[in-house]
Amino acid sequence: MNDNKDYLVEIKKNSKEFRKKILLMSYEAGHSSAHIGGAFSSVEILSTLFTKFFNYNKNNPADPSRDRFILSKGHGCLVYYSMLSSMGYITKEELKTFEKNGSNLLGHPVKNQELGIEFSNGSLGMGLSIGIGLSIGYKRKVKKNKVYVLMGDGECNEGSVWESIMCAPNFDLDNLITFIDNNNFQQTGSNDEILKNKNLKSKFENFGWEVFEVDGHNEEQLLTTINKLNLNNKKPKAIICKTIKGKGISFTENDNKWHHSVLTKSNYEEAIKELENNEIG
Amino acid sequence: MKLDKSKIKIFSQIGMRASFGMVCLELVKNNNNLMVCTADVSTSAGLDRYRKKYLDNYVDVGIAEQNLIGVATGLSDLGYDVITTTFSPFQTLRCCEQIKVNLGYMKNKIIMVGLASGLVLGELGFTHASIEDIGAIRSIPNLKIISPSDSGELFKCLGSSLNEKGSVYIRLTGGANNKIINHDDYNFEIGKSIELRSGKDVCIISNGQIISECLEASTLLEDDNIGCSVINMHTIKPIDKTKIREIALNFKLIVTVEEHNIIGGLGSAVAEEISQIGANTRQIFLGINDSYAKGGNYVYMKEIFNISSKKIYQRIKNEVK
Numbered sequence: 001m002n003d004n005k006d007y008l009v010e011i012k013k014n015s016k017e018f019r020k021k022i023l024l025m026s027y028e029a030g031h032s033s034a035h036i037g038g039a040f041s042s043v044e045i046l047s048t049l050f051t052k053f054f055n056y057n058k059n060n061p062a063d064p065s066r067d068r069f070i071l072s073k074g075h076g077c078l079v080y081y082s083m084l085s086s087m088g089y090i091t092k093e094e095l096k097t098f099e100k101n102g103s104n105l106l107g108h109p110v111k112n113q114e115l116g117i118e119f120s121n122g123s124l125g126m127g128l129s130i131g132i133g134l135s136i137g138y139k140r141k142v143k144k145n146k147v148y149v150l151m152g153d154g155e156c157n158e159g160s161v162w163e164s165i166m167c168a169p170n171f172d173l174d175n176l177i178t179f180i181d182n183n184n185f186q187q188t189g190s191n192d193e194i195l196k197n198k199n200l201k202s203k204f205e206n207f208g209w210e211v212f213e214v215d216g217h218n219e220e221q222l223l224t225t226i227n228k229l230n231l232n233n234k235k236p237k238a239i240i241c242k243t244i245k246g247k248g249i250s251f252t253e254n255d256n257k258w259h260h261s262v263l264t265k266s267n268y269e270e271a272i273k274e275l276e277n278n279e280i281g
Numbered sequence: 282m283k284l285d286k287s288k289i290k291i292f293s294q295i296g297m298r299a300s301f302g303m304v305c306l307e308l309v310k311n312n313n314n315l316m317v318c319t320a321d322v323s324t325s326a327g328l329d330r331y332r333k334k335y336l337d338n339y340v341d342v343g344i345a346e347q348n349l350i351g352v353a354t355g356l357s358d359l360g361y362d363v364i365t366t367t368f369s370p371f372q373t374l375r376c377c378e379q380i381k382v383n384l385g386y387m388k389n390k391i392i393m394v395g396l397a398s399g400l401v402l403g404e405l406g407f408t409h410a411s412i413e414d415i416g417a418i419r420s421i422p423n424l425k426i427i428s429p430s431d432s433g434e435l436f437k438c439l440g441s442s443l444n445e446k447g448s449v450y451i452r453l454t455g456g457a458n459n460k461i462i463n464h465d466d467y468n469f470e471i472g473k474s475i476e477l478r479s480g481k482d483v484c485i486i487s488n489g490q491i492i493s494e495c496l497e498a499s500t501l502l503e504d505d506n507i508g509c510s511v512i513n514m515h516t517i518k519p520i521d522k523t524k525i526r527e528i529a530l531n532f533k534l535i536v537t538v539e540e541h542n543i544i545g546g547l548g549s550a551v552a553e554e555i556s557q558i559g560a561n562t563r564q565i566f567l568g569i570n571d572s573y574a575k576g577g578n579y580v581y582m583k584e585i586f587n588i589s590s591k592k593i594y595q596r597i598k599n600e601v602k
Binding site for chain 1: 337340342343345347348350351352353354355356357358359361378379382383386387388
């Protein structure tokens with residue numbers, strides 16, 4: 001438990017760092033805008049994964065023994081770049097090039113082995129299929145690598161997502177762990193307004209997955225859930241994370257105008273100030 | 282890989298689809314890294330024996346082609362030599378964006394084999410007849426496209442494709458008992474066309490099984506003292522620019538013949554090259570004239586789209602007069 005407590009402090013510290021980096025990149029993007037809301041909603045998911053579970057080699061992004069991460073909700077790249085920066089693959093200076101001419105860090109991830117960006121994403125509904133291919137491959141090669149995929153709930157509108165959800169249980173992929181950032185919003189409104197997609201838990205279960213539901217901003221729940229995953233029960237895992245779009249900054253929370261928006265200097269300063277004032281408990 | 286007379290004969294009898302399955306069986310014997318992925322078409326692709334014998338080198342994702350390309354991409358990322366296959370429309374258009382992002386943009390390598398492309402499934406209608414595949418795939422960077430002329434050439438090009446850098450779309454045409462175009466073993470090189478027949482008056486450029494109609498047309502033309510070259514332009518991308526330029530400078534009349542829409546296919550690729558050199562030549566596009574039609578068997582379809590040997594012959598004869 002003490003061990004967990006130490007991790008919780010570390011995860012919270014990293015979440016704060018991720019949010020600061022997300023704000024920095026959003027501010028640097030200027031008028032080209034940035035996908036802020038969906039990046040903030042995924043922060044605790046990635047910081048928990050990165051702090052405690054994700055196996056990587058900071059000196060070699062291509063280490064064959066590494067775990068794999070696929071950002072299927074490609075517009076959430078700001079939190080992904082933040083994680084890769086904390087892994088040591090992307091410098092803070094490079095973060096500042098976000099969405100600038102000729103940058104390696106565009107508004108959706110572009111495959112770049114040196115920077116640790118494993119796959120290009122942006123067109124929704126493609127990442128889980130790639131994760132399944134990797135998971136099948138690792139199983140057949142009898143390798144222990146784990147494959148993590150992060151999807152959005154809006155992304156689950158895509159038919160291709162359901163092709164992959166139907167596929168994974170057929171191959172006994174207990175090495176495949178999929179997070180669904182269930183923030184209840186998509187580009188132009190709430191899920192209920194655009195395309196109702198409730199009961200994700202029972203949907204995944206009915207397709208043959210092992211499913212967990214957690215508060216996606218509660219580090220302890222995330223930590224405990226990932227910790228107890230049975231990686232030998234032949235079932236792919238879905239962790240449905242109940243989240244808040246824009247989480248962490250009061251003026252961005254649950255306000256869908258921050259789906260893709262310009263962060264002004266005053267917005268930036270206000271947000272940083274709010275983050276600094278939040279104690280890590 | 283080497284071809285012998287018996288292989289050439291058997292391959293021709295069983296057609297390209299069944300030959301594909303046999304070639305995979307041969308490939309996997311020496312390559313444990315091979316992974317053949319299908320979307321519920323093992324029987325149609327001649328893969329039933331393969332599927333039973335090499336289960337660890339086989340993945341069937343069901344009727345879900347978008348997922349097929351994604352799964353194949355993950356396997357390719359881990360270093361497997363991946364071949365995907367399903368019927369041509371579903372191997373290309375159904376998952377076109379996955380092909381663009383995963384193979385074109387990210388440059389993951391997969392060999393995609395489109396079954397029964399062109400007009401051979403005309404009886405099943407234009408959901409299955411495939412006349413748009415080359416046009417769609419040709420517009421995606423970093424992909425190669427090959428349309429083998431007979432089953433033996435499929436054998437050659439599949440082996441070559443596995444040794445290539447980058448993804449390849451292999452387009453299978455014709456049915457069982459297809460015509461043998463290449464009667465002996467020969468040197469096959471991706472991107473390098475083959476002159477099958479030589480003549481002075483007109484040059485036919487074609488690929489796939491429809492070349493058999495071109496060869497018959499050229500024989501009829503020879504009888505009328507019209508000399509006819511026939512070029513097997515098996516690789517549509519990258520196209521053999523050197524050969525096309527040479528042809529454009531030496532022939533007043535070029536005829537492209539294809540089992541594809543005349544927009545976006547072989548004819549277009551040839552014209553794109555010719556138009557840049559200002560040669561004193563003219564190109565006639567024979568193929569599907571940007572339209573759908575009522576269905577029918579292969580012979581009927583070739584006839585109504587004016588790419589049977591007799592129609593090709595008549596058209597060229599009229600042009601040369």
